[in-house]
Amino acid sequence: MNRTERFYRIELLIKSRGGVSFEELLGELEVSRATLKRDLQYLRDRMDAPIVYDRFDNVYRFEGVAPGAVSKSASHELPGVWFSEAEIHALLTMHQLIKGLDGGGVLGRHLQPLLDKLHGMLGASEGESRELMRRVKIAAPARRPVPPRWFEVVGSALLKRQRIDLLYFTRKRQTESRREVSPQRLIHYRNTWYLDAWCHASDGLRRFALDAVRAAKALDHPRAKDVAMKTVEAELDGGYGIFSGKAEQWATLAFDADAAQWVAQEEWHPEQRLSLQPDGGLRMELPYADATELAMDILRHGPQVKVLAPATLVRMVNERHRTAAALYATD
Incomplete structure (x- = not known):
């Protein structure tokens, strides 16, 4: 039984019985006394579980619940989404991968609250967290960074199904043009972000490099045009690499x-x-x-x-x- 499973078990035993002695918990969990003490302390300090020790009945129970009463309140339940230690380590590693993908920019910043929570669930100290991060490195040679403000506008509009007013720089022609587009999906390819979108000016699907965006503004109306993903894939993924078009x-x-x-x-x-x-x-x-x-x-x-x-x-x-x-x- 891993630690996450023990937390669930402790919570269930206290909730179902109203109060459980230390010896009963030891027998149910089959762990050492030191391990059980650490688990109880962790649940109190890190997970805000209102577990108190009732000296009179020599049991652990939830604060505010009468001795011997079965708790039906949800106020002291553990969070509904739980991960094992191995899963948390994997998620922390994934966070480092994301930081490598966007250079510690907008994605890493928005995921920081989740990272802090995962560190808390893992019980890692600040030093342990830094050590974990040092052991995963993402090398991104020739990365073309995207200004976070444009990435946020595009990402938000994609999720909210808003059209975007783009000022876009075309390198081949060395010109800027204004486009109204309906975002369909984001692609990270060879250290660069691209947006697949329906271009209302050319009336077709186009692929835009986000590092070539000079300005972006989400439009409140009209709503973004939805294109079936199968159509997007057929139109833009047929050929080799990032250059769009059907393979000919x-x-x-x-x-x-x-x-x-x-x-x-x-x-x-x-x-x-x-x-x-x-x-x-x-x-x-x-x-x-x-x-x-x-x-x-x-x-x-x-x-x-x-x-x-x-x-x-x-x-x-x-x-x-x-x-x-x-x-x-x-x-």
Whole structure:
């Protein structure tokens, strides 16, 4: 029986019997005297359980309940949501993951009250809490931070189903434009947040990088347009990577034996097809709509991968290799 289960058991025994002696609790819980004393103290100090010791009857009972009476009041019940110590440790670790995802910004700040409560349930001292946090580290290279004020506006509007007035910077054209959008979902991808939304100006689904938002304001009316999630996924998740659009082409890549050891364990796309080759290499086929990100991932494998098809992707990767090689050309 773990500590959480013991807390439930102590509360149930006192509530059902009106009063329970220390010896009875020892027999029911099968723990040492020291452990039981710590549990009772913890319930009083950390969980605000009004447990008092009645010297006259030599029992523990709830304050305000007559000796021997069965308590029917809910005022002294333990919280309805409980976690085991292992689960609490997992939640604290998850909190650290969230802090890593948004750099300790808006998500971590809003979850801090929950974190404090979890530390209390765990019985961890401040030093123990810091030690736990130090043992989980999230490295986020090339992270593009999002101003917390814009993240809060977007996140709140998404939950409240409000439209958003966005001032958005398009890097490719180096221009700013104002858009009225209906948010559909948030995506965290490669250390950056994106918003999938229905753009009322272009009358279609679009994906916006939140770090490119220059201003955001939630609109009280009209209500956000709802798009079925299946439609969102079909429209925006079909191609490779974060670039939106339905997949229109399939790429065929050939990795050598060294790269195959790693790539065989990776998922580049949910619909990818992998086949090991007799020489230990790996053949990968995957769909894409926009070749930009796919080409970048191919290039990072250097000479360990060759693009076999389609011809347009072969030319793109070949040209980028030539351009890069020219930077290092010597006389």
